[in-house]
Structures are given as C-alpha cells and as structure tokens.
Amino acid sequence: MIGTMREAAQNLQNAFVREWKKDGGKTVGYSCTFIPEEIIHAAGLLPFRLRGIGTTSMSIGDSYFGAVNCSLPKCILQLAGQGSYTFLDGAIITNGCDSMRRLEECWRKASEDHRGTLPEYYEYFSVPHKSVDYSVEFYEEELRNMVGTLERHFRCTVSEQSLKKSISLYNKGRTLLQKLDELRFGRDVPISGEDAMAVLIAAHAMPQERFIEMLEGVIEGLGKAPSVSGGKKRLMLMGSASDDMDFIHVIEEAGAIVVADTVCYGSRTYSALVDEESDPLHALSSHYLKHSICPRMLGYYRTRLSYVMDLIRKARVDGVILQNVRFCDLHGSENGIFERDLEAAGIPCMRLEREYGPLTETGRISMRIDAFMERISTHCSSIGETTSDAARTRQQTI
C-alpha cells in the first residue's frame, strides 16, 4: 500500500490522476496550504498540490524568475513551461510567500513563449497575513469569490451541502493522519520518515476518497508492523517546504529516524479539524487562517513555538533539523529564533540551508547530518523522557 503511495508521491501525473482524467475528471493545481482543498473537491474537481519534483534543468525557471528567488517556484515554473502540468485544468496561485506569489505572473508570461502550458482556469488568490476577526471575514469573502469562479468556469455548483460533505471527508483524512502520527510518536516506530513523507505527500496528489481508503489500510498494517526505530535517534524536520523523500532518506541513512515534521507538504495541514457545525465557508476561513503554523503569518511566533515544543515532547524528539531553501527568509530567519529557543530548552538543533529540487548536494548534507548525529549521540536519549531538570525547567518557561 505504501508502495502505491510512494508512486503517487514521486510522479506528478501518477496513476490516480491518470485514472481520474480518464473518466473525464478535471484537476485543479494549487500552490499553498492556504487553499482549502475542500472547496475544489466540493466542486467535483481533483485538488492537486503543485510541486517541483523531477526537474532536470532550470532553463525556463531562470528565464522568468530572478537570481535571488527560491528554487521551489522556479522548479514548478520549469515543469509548467516544459508541459509537465498540461494535465491540469486549472491552477490557483496564492501569496504564500513573495517568491511563490510571483509564480502567478511568471507562469502566465512563460505561457506566452511556451504555448498551451497555462491551464484555462488560472487564478491569483490573496490570503491575509493575520488571523483577526476582520481578516477572517476578508478571507471568507475571497473564498466566496473562489467558489464563484470555479462554478462559472467548470459549470458546476458548490452547495452548502457539498461543502459540508467535503469538509467532513477531509476531516476524516486529517483524523487518520493524526493516528499515523500517534504511531510515529510511539517508542517503537513502525514506519520510516521517508515512507511517512510519501503518505503525507500522497494526501494531496490523489482523490481524497482513495487516499482515506488506503491510509486506513496502512494504519491497520502498521499496527502489527515491527519497529524500524531500534537504536536510532529520533529527529524532527522543520523549516521550508520539503517534498523530497530522498532528503529524508539521506537523514535516515545517518542512523536517524524522522518521527515528526512541521514542513509544508508534510504534517502542516492536519493538526486541527475544520468545524463541521458552522457555516462551511466561515469554518474554512477560520480554520485555514487560525491553524496555520506557516511563518508567513507574521507575529505568531510564540504560538508556533508552543506548537513545536508540544510536538517535540509528544514525539520524543532527540534533535531538530531546521532547514531552509536558499532565499526562503521566512523560514530561514525564523529558524534562527527557533534555534535560540530550542537550544535554550535543551533540544539540539542543526540549521541547514539547501536547494529545493534534485538532491545535488547529498555529500554536503550527509556530512552535516553525520556531524549532528555525532553531537546528539552524546546528548540524552530522548527529550521527552530524560532531559535534565534544568532543560525541563527551561522548556516550561518557554
């Protein structure tokens, strides 16, 4: 089952997408966790998270983006420009961060040179940067507009009922992912971080119904599976977007197991459920703005720190890798503060800057991780259980 999910995670137009398209289904790509998949799903469309995997050149990405932009949107643009996203019937780009929001124009302009590479439905979507009442209201109105454009373009109806149904379905997926986390957080971990990442990515690359069906099987299987964590250090991955299973592989090859993460494409989307009782658009607006741990929501560092500390305790993390894609200042700089506060709480951290895309710097990353492993091998075995009293006091203070 996990093999099938890996296939879905490693290929853009995977078997599930092909099957969906074969039956005449429409697919809408989206760039960021701030786009409620529930809405796209309720419109009878397949939401598909845009990614930049498998790029072998940056010739198109670099032609439109500048030299100091992050490689994630550049890789997505590269794929778009070379026609790898022509299976999409629509795409929604948000102002997730400054580089990512410029993907909207770069893709649009690139399509003037690379004809036929822009989906017919193509929208820019503005998401507020704070989660106060008036921004939730504003976002709700934006969501209403999104519903309107989807309905008009795809000649469909997004009813309150269909939205509620989609919310309930996605909540089921979230609940199952929380169960998967419980397994990962246990003393004996039945799934490698690499495989867990495959599951998390697959959640946004196939129909949710199929995903839930498969995840139920995976969780059942893992309940009886042997531990793969024996003698390994338990790491948590934080920072910039990461959907590269090879990257996790490199980390785990050094004798570690990744038991938790807070990254985009990873575990960022399911820590809380959407309220199923209130007005669906209001519930979505409130959920997506108030439960995000993305640093684009400026001014909420303390909330994120508290979330991270809680996760570290639950997952018995021995060390944290704070990585950022070069030119990702949102994560890069916040990693600096996280490093200060987590180290003060007795949690070893390693900061790592890298590029998104094909893992061309495995040697350097391996060496850094080896060094980190060496450091934490002399550290206490698990923060959650055996940290010194002093460290525990600091954690409580934070």
Next chain:
Amino acid sequence: MKRETREYNLDWMLWSSVVSGSKVMDGTDKEYQALLRLIPNFRGIIDTILRQGEPGRLFMKMGAEYLDDIKAVHEKGKKLCFGTFVASKDLFYAFDNVVPAWAEILTVFATMMMRKGTAEYMDYCCEAGFTETSCSAQRGSVGAYLAGLAEKPDFLVCGAPGICDTNANAMQFMSEYLDIPLFQLTFPSNLTGRRITDYQRKDYRALIAFVEEHAGSRLDEDRLRSVLAEHRRQDEIINEIFDLTRLKPCPMPPIFNLFLYAGRLQSSGRKSLTALLESMLRVVRENAKAGRAGTVSGRERARLLMCYIDHYTTDGRFWQWVDSQDISLLPTLIFTFFNRGINYAEERQDQTYEIDTSTMDAMIDSLADINSRMPMVKQLRGPYDAAGMWREDLFCMTRLMKPDFAVYLGSMGCRNSYGVNKLIQRDAERFGLPTLLLFADAFDDRVASWEFCVEKISEFMHVRGIVS
C-alpha cells in the same frame, strides 16, 4: 563585529555626523572647505547636498532634527517606535511622546556616511540568526539594534506583510530577539474597492490602539489635524515640483529626488519638510524660468528613471555621478506617493488618497488611505501587471516624464521585485523604454561595487545610443 564599531552607538554616530554636517555652512567658505578635509568618507555627499544652497542646508537640518529626536528619545521621556519605511510617519508625529525611527532611513544614512557602509551591522544580523539573503535595507541598521548599539525601541511597527516578506520578517525577528511588542499592518493584494479600503481602515485602527497602549497616551485630535494639514500643504508643493519636472530639460536637480522621498519618509507632516519643499520649489521654478536643467552644468544629456530604488553607495556617489554626467533624475518609481492631484496619477484618481480633516474618524481614514498608498505598499502588493501595480505606474510615469532609459536596482533580499523584474524589463522594452537590470545591492557594495554599476550604466547608455 569589530571593537571599534562597538565603541559608539549607531544612532549617536549618525546624529553626531548629521548635526555637525548641518552646521558646516554656518561659517565662512574657508571654514567649510577646511571642514570638508576632515570628513574624507562623506565629504562628497555633504558637499553635493550643501552645494544646493538653501534646500541642501534645510535638508541637513531636517535630518539633524530627525536624528536628534531618535538619539535623545529616552532622555526626553519619550517612547521610541522602530519600524520600516512603508509605514507613514504622520500618525506618530501626532503623538507628543512618540518618536518614530525607520530602519531603512537609518541604513541609508549609515551607508552613505560610513566608510565601509553598514557591512558589520548586516553581518551581525546573520550572527544573530537572520538569513544572509535577507534584505540589506533593514539589516543595515537592525544589526546595530540587535547588538544593543542604539536606543532600545519601546515597540515596533511594520507595514510590510503582504508587500515584502523580508521586510516584515526583519521586524518579527527583531521583536522576538529583543522581546519588544510588534504590530504588523497587513495589506490585501488589491489596492482599490470598498472591501479593501474597509480592511485597511480596520487594520489601521488596530494599529492606533496598539500605539496608544504602548505609548501610554491618546492620539491627540488637534495635533493630528495640524500634522495632516501640513501634509496637505506638502502635497501641493510636491505636485507643482513634479509638474515642472516634466519639462525638458528637467529643472529639478538630481539630488532633489532624494530630498523629496527621504523628506516624506522621515518628516511627513512636520514643518521642517514644508520649509525644505518651499525652498526646493523656488529653485525648480527659477531653473524652469531660465530653461536650465537642474544639473550643476545646467545641461541635460539624458533623462533617467530609476524604476525601483536608487543606489546608496558610500558617500552618495550615485547622485554625484548622475549630476556629473548631466543626467536628469526623474522621480524614483517605487518612492512615489499617491496624493490627489499628483500628475502621474492623472486619470487614476481612485488610486490616490485625499486628506479629510473634518472629524477624527475622517482623519483616521485618511491616515489609513495614505498608508495603503505608501511607496512599495501601493505597487508591489499584487500581480505586477494588475491595475495600479508596478507596470502601470512605470508606463504612466514614462508617458509623462519621458525618460530616455530606466534602470532597475534593488537588493539581494528583494524576492518580490526580483520575481518579476525580468518581466518588467521585457514589457518596458516593448513599450519603447530601454531598461537595464542591474545585479547589485542598493545598500551593500559588497555584492557589486559602485564602479561596476557605473560601468554597466555607462555601457548601456552607449550601446543603446542614449548618449553618444
């Protein structure tokens, strides 16, 4: 950071230099020439400013007033509000116990007056945990604050979320690093429309509540009315200056462009800016009447539009070079303001702000509208080719001011403009405006030297036949 850099606080050094610089013309010319020899690292920029006569002296005095407030803020029992340039100053000048200090303004002062620019402060930010790819405009001064080499701010205000991540990020980092309360004004991607205006006005009222809480005082209605009235007068003068700037040759001296936006960013609503603008207008009028260009030689070889920001290299060599080449400097695009009546907003009045001083509510709405049209806040919030955004502003300015060429210059931290500057260049060229993208950093010579920039601009001017 070197020990000698730690010896004096950044705010004190800037204050000391600018206050002294503002007095050098008070003596005889002989004394002035002798003084210039004593300030080898920034005599060029001081001389370039003071050579302008009365406007130069007023500009220096305005800077001295600003820096004196910052340096002595706690001594005078006031609160220091630190922020970034995208937040309008008017609000803060309407509190009698708040002094606003903006990161970029301090960075520019330091870049122009210190021998090695702000390199050590920038690097200190990285030591503290910032990414090295963050914007140098903030790092240049924030580093000093992180290192404790300036008066510690009492609260922080940032108006960049939705406009510039690295700018907003700098304030968030500073807030957490120094444990200082922070308020962030946020902006939707659109500029106009009821919903957008309402959002911005609500957000602005939340800012006022924050400032009142941390300043421990209430926003004073009479004082605010007086600040806004002054602002309105300033807008009227600027409108006339920009109308005259359209003339060929351009009667505005190149460095007046800096005076205009620096003045607005640092002293909007203050009488010192009004005095400066009145003096500038007299010079521009005289030049226009005489049919002279504003350059030292009185000639105009080319008209340059900086389509993003200017270059703040040590000793302000950018303005010296432009003037020496008889190049007229048109209003720097991202430092444009959108008051009602400004010529580049003609036929786009919905994108402008209007000042209404009739009631407290009307004034607060005006403040919110001013702020949502601040440089960068206005043009960079949405897709570059959407209504009211960067491309439209560039084209409108080009039609009006008739530049011979445009140059893009930003910073290495500028994801937002780098994300589309190639698209802007392509569109501008198709529009008929020769456009050069300079890969350099406006606040950090280490990325590319000023000599490199001059060579590239000169080469471009020759290759494109702008000058022979």
